[in-house]
Amino acid sequence: MKLTSTIASLVALIAIPFAFAEAPIKNAGVSKDLVVPDRYIVIYKQKADPALREKHEQDIDKKGKNAKKGGVVNKLDLGDLHGYIAEIPASTLKDVVASDLASIDFVELDTIVRVSPIKLEDDKIVEKRAFETQANGPWGLARISHRSPGFSDYVYDNSGGEGIRVYVVDTGIMTNHTDFEGRAIHGMNFALGTPNTDENGHGTHVAGTIGGKTYGVAKKATLVSVKVLDASGAGTFAAVMEGIAWAVLNAQANGGANKAVINVSLGGGNNGLLNTIVDIASGFGATVVAAAGNDNDDAANHSPASALSAITVGALDQADSRAYFSNFGRLVNIFAPGVGVLSACLSAVSNSESCSYSGTSMAAPHISGLAAYYIKLCGLAGSTAVTNKIIETATMNTLGDSQGSPRRIAYNLATGP
Template sequence: MKTVYCFLTVLAPFVLAKAPLVNRGVSDGIADNYIVVMKKADSKTLQAHYRQIHTTSQRINDGNQGVVRTYQVQDFNGYHIECDNATLESIRNNPGVDYVAQDGRVTAQSAIPTNVPRSGPTANTWGLGRISHRDAGIPVYVDENNAPTFAYMLDTGIRVTHQEFGGRAIWGQNFITGSQNIDDNGHGTHTAATVGGNTVGVDNSTKLIAVKVLDQNSSGAWSGMIAGIQWAVNDAQSQGRITRSVINMSIGGPKFQPLNDCVKSAVDAGMTVVAAACNYGVDACTYSPASAPEAITVAAVDISDTRPNWSNYGACVNIFGPGDNIYSAWKDSDTSYQVLSGTSMASPHVAGLVTYLFSREFISGQTEVNNRLIQLGTENKVQNPNGSPNLIAFNGNKDEL
């Protein structure tokens, strides 16, 4: 089976128009760090470019790292480089380079923490009830049991020993330099348990895989997110489970084309990708990964089916999920819980529903999954959708059909 790597390259320079440089000078930019996206080329050409750029950047010896990491996800080829302006210009003049984007910061999309820690799985999990009933206000969750599936959680990590996971959560990969394989923020544990916790999860049979791309402050970089996607796709392919796997990204930042392109390649490889719409009360099309056409982008509703004013909206949204005052597992101990709000909380409700549909209905592929979510979704209940599809995620509870 084809593996997914992430890497880049260099070609003989011709006098051609420079590759565009985008995202430079934005407030969240990381100085001297760039994502270089390559045009389609064979692996020999790409490897030649990689060697050339690596040698050049090392020779300059100006304190920059040079090529930090290479990427290949299906047809997406590129690399992350830390370099000076002269090296950057030589890269842009290479005819094999499609475009270059300055790297930047990305954050978890958990907003308005309610700060209500609890000691056990006894609180109101209204979001689970919402996605298994047509009407709001019914707290009982109705589900069915079914076949193994996998959720790759690109987040702050997971407290894998928490009682909600029952041994189904494992560590996959850590892309935060110098950090331990722990969730030192809590966001990742919370979202993972919403996907697949024993008592607070949508699908309590799925296996959860921690891919740490955010630090203790729930902050990361686009370069790390792309690396996380690449790792997840490679791992799912190598294990022969990509059609039964989902990536959840309760993460966002201003629209970043390299990430959107990488999401497209991950979906082309067979992965399903779910993303938070983000929490700025604006058009989701201005944020990534929310704006990636291939992602299933999730906006939030509260317990009365109203879109909170902090939830993004618009044509890039695919569906709504419960996102206000969501009770789920927390990092502090194996029995700790917390209530949080945000599209970060809405996205894992849908990611869990995706694995649920994989295992119960044996569907696969982003298009088939998205079509099924639309077919099942509860229509015309959202108050103030503001141009978004008026559709709330629903799990197909037969008593409600």
């Protein structure tokens, strides 16, 4: 498989006022409040002639720009899946698609996606703690290094995911935060019209849990910012798809996707195309970790949580129960700490502050960090091997209120088998 380019702008689902002749609209019926006006994702049939695809895109681009729109904003070319993102009036797109039905498989409306709602446990920023060791470390780190709850020390192998790239598909990262020790870098920005920096704080907090010196699971991992969300924590499904595709391409050029991890702590309604992108990324070997969502709902109703190849993570509370807000169900692979999680905090006055958030957005990075940790420690390669290791080593049958989810709690094997 060859990964060549990515997508653009964040999407979800919605209905449009017409059908493109026989080309099905995959997300018809979605709330109009979620639709990005005049923005569409068009996917070709698998055997569509490349020359005809190119001619079609030139036509769309020209007519879109003639209508004072962006035309073809970006292409999607990932494995056997080919398509493009267009900004064009609906009536114009309808006419062009109707003339190329032999090549077009389906059309989706671009829709909005957001970070899952998070609860700020303490409005007050917590001052950076000067841990010499991980004695009395964050409770989430302690929990994943012991079979039983109630411990306060984080025990871990000092290889710490060194050299493993973890891509944070989120609001960006405050790369100069002291807890990152220079290991956090900017990768790419797909949140159109925004600076490369984190303006929200969500991505910085997530990155801290993955690989921060004090707050992180894999304390030597490389953290790569893939910005897809703006200051409000919102974006589009298209931007998320583009971000994941770019991460795979970048990983291929930096040691191989089979040694890379992609954290996606965000979500929207169930979207088959996004799930397909996740599955293709996993096919390249990348380990994709997704937040289950904070709706107290079946994760099957949300994406990318419902992607079959993702490691979907639910939130655990300090009582070893499913957090009241956490999504659940058979598609949740594992649970990790997601209540009152202390990590790196975005601040305008300091680059060394921390704060506590709750959410499956906070649980997922524990697993992304654990994935990087195991890749380095055990010499693993590929998403299947990493997923199996995380599931096989999990603490079983202690989770309360699982609501039909597998009763697995993440564990790093540090204090015994």
